[in-house]
Amino acid sequence: MxxxxxxxxxxxxxSPFLVGFAVFTVYPVLASLYYSFCKYDLxxxxxxxxxxxxxxxxxxxxxxxxxxxxxxxTVFAVPVTMLTALLLAFLLNLKLRGQAVxxxxxxxxxxxxxxxxxxxxxxxxxxxxxxxxxxxxxxLAGLNGLLGTQLTPPGWLTNPACTxxxxxxxxxxxxxxxxxxxxxxxxxxPRQMYEAAELDGAGAWKKTLHITLPMISPVxxxxxxxxxxxxxxxxxxxxxxxxxxxxxxxxxxxxxxLFQNAFLYLRMGYASAQAWILFVVIVLATVxxxxxxxxxxxxxxxxx
Amino acid sequence: MPRQSATARIISLSxxxxxxxTVLLLVRPPDLSLQGRRLVVTIWHPWGGATxxxxxxxxNVFEKSHPDLxxxxxxxxxxxxxxxxxxxxxxxxxxxxxxxxxxxxxAEWAHRGLLLPLDxxxxxxxxDVAGLKNDFFAPCWEQGLYxxxxxxxxxxxxxxxCFVWNKKMIRQAIERGEIPAGALDVDKPPATLAxxxxxxxxxxxxxxxxxxDRLERIGxxxxxxxxxxxxxxxxxxxxxxxxxxxxxxxxxxxxxRIVEALExxxxxxxxxxxxxxxxxxxxxQSEARNxxxxxxxxxxLAHMSMIxxxxxxxxxxxxxxxxxxxxxxxxxxxxxxxxxxxxxxGGWTMAIPATITDPARRRAALxxxxxxxxxxxxxxxxxxxxxxxxxxxxxxxxxxxxxDPRLAQFIDILRSSRHQRPVMPAQxxxxxxxxxxxxKAIRGELTPAQALxxxxxxxxxxxxxxxxxxxxxx
Numbered sequence: 001m002x003x004x005x006x007x008x009x010x011x012x013x014x015s016p017f018l019v020g021f022a023v024f025t026v027y028p029v030l031a032s033l034y035y036s037f038c039k040y041d042l043x044x045x046x047x048x049x050x051x052x053x054x055x056x057x058x059x060x061x062x063x064x065x066x067x068x069x070x071x072x073x074t075v076f077a078v079p080v081t082m083l084t085a086l087l088l089a090f091l092l093n094l095k096l097r098g099q100a101v102x103x104x105x106x107x108x109x110x111x112x113x114x115x116x117x118x119x120x121x122x123x124x125x126x127x128x129x130x131x132x133x134x135x136x137x138x139x140l141a142g143l144n145g146l147l148g149t150q151l152t153p154p155g156w157l158t159n160p161a162c163t164x165x166x167x168x169x170x171x172x173x174x175x176x177x178x179x180x181x182x183x184x185x186x187x188x189x190p191r192q193m194y195e196a197a198e199l200d201g202a203g204a205w206k207k208t209l210h211i212t213l214p215m216i217s218p219v220x221x222x223x224x225x226x227x228x229x230x231x232x233x234x235x236x237x238x239x240x241x242x243x244x245x246x247x248x249x250x251x252x253x254x255x256x257x258l259f260q261n262a263f264l265y266l267r268m269g270y271a272s273a274q275a276w277i278l279f280v281v282i283v284l285a286t287v288x289x290x291x292x293x294x295x296x297x298x299x300x301x302x303x304x
Numbered sequence: 305m306p307r308q309s310a311t312a313r314i315i316s317l318s319x320x321x322x323x324x325x326t327v328l329l330l331v332r333p334p335d336l337s338l339q340g341r342r343l344v345v346t347i348w349h350p351w352g353g354a355t356x357x358x359x360x361x362x363x364n365v366f367e368k369s370h371p372d373l374x375x376x377x378x379x380x381x382x383x384x385x386x387x388x389x390x391x392x393x394x395x396x397x398x399x400x401x402x403x404x405x406x407x408x409x410x411a412e413w414a415h416r417g418l419l420l421p422l423d424x425x426x427x428x429x430x431x432d433v434a435g436l437k438n439d440f441f442a443p444c445w446e447q448g449l450y451x452x453x454x455x456x457x458x459x460x461x462x463x464x465x466c467f468v469w470n471k472k473m474i475r476q477a478i479e480r481g482e483i484p485a486g487a488l489d490v491d492k493p494p495a496t497l498a499x500x501x502x503x504x505x506x507x508x509x510x511x512x513x514x515x516x517d518r519l520e521r522i523g524x525x526x527x528x529x530x531x532x533x534x535x536x537x538x539x540x541x542x543x544x545x546x547x548x549x550x551x552x553x554x555x556x557x558x559x560x561r562i563v564e565a566l567e568x569x570x571x572x573x574x575x576x577x578x579x580x581x582x583x584x585x586x587x588x589q590s591e592a593r594n595x596x597x598x599x600x601x602x603x604x605l606a607h608m609s610m611i612x613x614x615x616x617x618x619x620x621x622x623x624x625x626x627x628x629x630x631x632x633x634x635x636x637x638x639x640x641x642x643x644x645x646x647x648x649x650g651g652w653t654m655a656i657p658a659t660i661t662d663p664a665r666r667r668a669a670l671x672x673x674x675x676x677x678x679x680x681x682x683x684x685x686x687x688x689x690x691x692x693x694x695x696x697x698x699x700x701x702x703x704x705x706x707x708d709p710r711l712a713q714f715i716d717i718l719r720s721s722r723h724q725r726p727v728m729p730a731q732x733x734x735x736x737x738x739x740x741x742x743x744k745a746i747r748g749e750l751t752p753a754q755a756l757x758x759x760x761x762x763x764x765x766x767x768x769x770x771x772x773x774x775x776x777x778x
Contacts, residue, residue, distance in 0.1 A: 039773070041416065041773065042391055042392075042395070043391060043394070043395060043416050043417065043418065044416075044417075044773070122586070126583070126586055126587055127518075127579075127582075127583035127586065128513075128518045128583050128584065128587065129587055137513070137514050137515060138514065140514075140515045141514040141515050144515060150515075150516070151515065152515045152516045153515060155579050155582065155583055157582075157586055158578075158579050158582035158583055158586065159579060160747070244531055244532070244739065245736075245739065245740070245743070247582070247743060247747060248743065248744070248747060248749060249740070249743075260736075263386070263387075263388055264732055264733075264736070265732065265733050265766070266391075266416070
């Protein structure tokens, strides 16, 4: 078979994907870029309005609130989940009896459907009867006794200051996916390196700092980037946990407000503008992270 | 792997072919039209669960009495934010013949050209539109109109609300000494908001915890009446307010009487602590664990579906509630707006999408709608389907329902109702804004006047924007 014929056949075989990709991804993405400069309600042809949508967005308090909520969530949720995943991976990498069972147990939360886990957390976070506050009660009572303070258990679902921490806690509970990646990374670190370091007198801390972390840095970098993108698009959990909106719009995340504009208020052009702003924010954040962390990431192969 | 012989290959390919053909034959939808002898009416409805069964039954009855028509039904969710399927069906010219539209959606959908004005169609069918208007309860008829034209006919009337109080639990609390004996007469419900405030104070119970206290039991939560937005509608009207002026197109959420209503709600939030109430309310469940049955919430406003819930879930054993002895149903306590000022009507309507152009299909759709909304058999079955009343005044369901003294109270509300949620094409946005205003006010972030002023301005802006867009066919 000539290379040309081979190429043609190859293209023929992947054509279902190419067609699907063009129709269901490339076209909608480009169309949304055009719609972001239009007034468009889905039902009538879009009407070009220039930068009006973007100008309106900048003075829309809910847009700014959504952006703020998403930024706060990202800044806290990404490091917290990464650290949790890494710590769990370290623990589950210990050669213990029943290691596989523990790994399975800690991985399980990440395969629970998001609606089911959100409903479960609604119960756990209940202020008066939830398990979280039940555990906190004696701790707070002890502190109050010691320090003479008047601390009360947080209203995770009802106090605007607590809703985001609650969601971050839920995120930390579902780190199974990143944890497995870290475990795989840990498994790949060559034993000889540790042995060599031990000969040189390195302790556990030095080995972790100078061997383990650099060797798994590509995995950590990957989870950081994916976590960042996922957090900016955070959507399902707040929708399920506060179907009528959280107190003080404290859980009105960017993607949620975008969805409301598009499908509840039929402002598709406005929502498209929001989507493109989000896209630019994610690209900027990713580039920033790439630039700032490149020197901390070590690749063994030299063609990277 | 050994090479298959040509015969084996042909046999296996034929077997696959036969299997595919069998599956295709099996999954082929039944021919509802009976080879063209019946016209098929496609209906998209929002009914699921047990309601679906009674709805399907009504469809079967309709088909029996209309041998020239067949109905193809499809469940399509519609909760004010999930109507994309319908929108795209209209754009793609494959809309159903009949669509269920929630009352507050009619104006917006009509404005956007999604619905067919029914006036000419009704006239062609020999129905006198002016007469039809008088056949329906006024707010039910009004919610189907937009700019003077009929776009939808109300299928179910949903009178809001009655006051309910759990006599059994109150009596038990008195026996335990939690409510002072003689402080209230369980057989004489509060008749005014001032009396309601007193009852609320008496039935509310706080208990100590390791770190302070929590509420164990509450009375009526003013913002807990089917969400923040529906709550402010209810109390806003109870105080005599108006949310929208259709003559001028002005949004009036900042009407001083509505502000006063929100101030009353805010006072309640301060008195009992908004957070503590929310904490207790977040434990509330439904069906057999309804907080009203369990005594967690001894006073409440009830939708008429609660009557059926009580009969179903609180009808036996220790949790049994007997009407009259254990609980009461009466009109809601009178606000400054006067008796029954608060009563309002919601409910589902039925409409024909604008893209249905075939006269025969339009006529068939209208026959189905009128059978459901204004004929004895249809209205009775419809009322049983969704546990609401027909909107047709002379429906035979009313004498049947009035035998139940609890439902009779709801019939009174329906008859005296003057309000429906504002008929204007930014209704969903308005409800969201009102919900936000209530949230911000009861948490003390904004004063009631500020919060409602903000909601009013934002909605007016949105409404003007929508109105400026050219209405008409998509």
